Amino acid sequence: MTTPQGIESQHTLLTAVARLDGLRMRESLAGGGGDEQAPGRDELLELLALSEVVARKAAYGRQLTVRAAREAGASRAQIGAALGTSKQAAWEAHARWIEAQAQACGKAGQAGFDVADEAAARAVAGEPEET
Numbered sequence: 001m002t003t004p005q006g007i008e009s010q011h012t013l014l015t016a017v018a019r020l021d022g023l024r025m026r027e028s029l030a031g032g033g034g035d036e037q038a039p040g041r042d043e044l045l046e047l048l049a050l051s052e053v054v055a056r057k058a059a060y061g062r063q064l065t066v067r068a069a070r071e072a073g074a075s076r077a078q079i080g081a082a083l084g085t086s087k088q089a090a091w092e093a094h095a096r097w098i099e100a101q102a103q104a105c106g107k108a109g110q111a112g113f114d115v116a117d118e119a120a121a122r123a124v125a126g127e128p129e130e131t
Contacts, residue, residue, distance in 0.1 A: 002045045004052040009109070011050075013057040020050040063097040066090065070124045091128050098122060 011019065023039055024047065030038030039047065062083075069079055080087035098121045104112030113121060 002042065002049045004049045004056065007046070007049055008053045008056065011053060011057075013054065013061065016050050016053045016057065020047060020054055023047045023050070059097075063094055066094050067121060067124055070126070076126070088128060091125065094125050095122075095128075098125060 007016075023043055026037065026039050027044070027047065066079055066083075069082075070076075074082075076087035076091050080090040083090050085093075098113065098118060101113040101121070102118040104110040105114050105118075106112065
């Protein structure tokens, strides 16, 4: 069975998006009377799993960029505006990501944050009431 966990390591964000786009295009063109063959059940399940892989990889990259923006001096309000959300929501999402990275440390196939990395990430993130 195709699962996000099973295919995530096989793709970068770019290759996952390319494959997802190709399958989605086939799916949308198949009913239009063209030559395109509709994806079968296995490919549709792959399409669903790829959607999740893309979302996960994009979210991870977004949080790395939030961290880099904070390190570069961006305020939480500026980051929230860039994400189309409030500064509080941006901080909460980043805090959840830091926590998830800390929990991933030492698990098979996951790097995660060790104690020092987690402390450094929390220091960069700051407290929720800071700007």
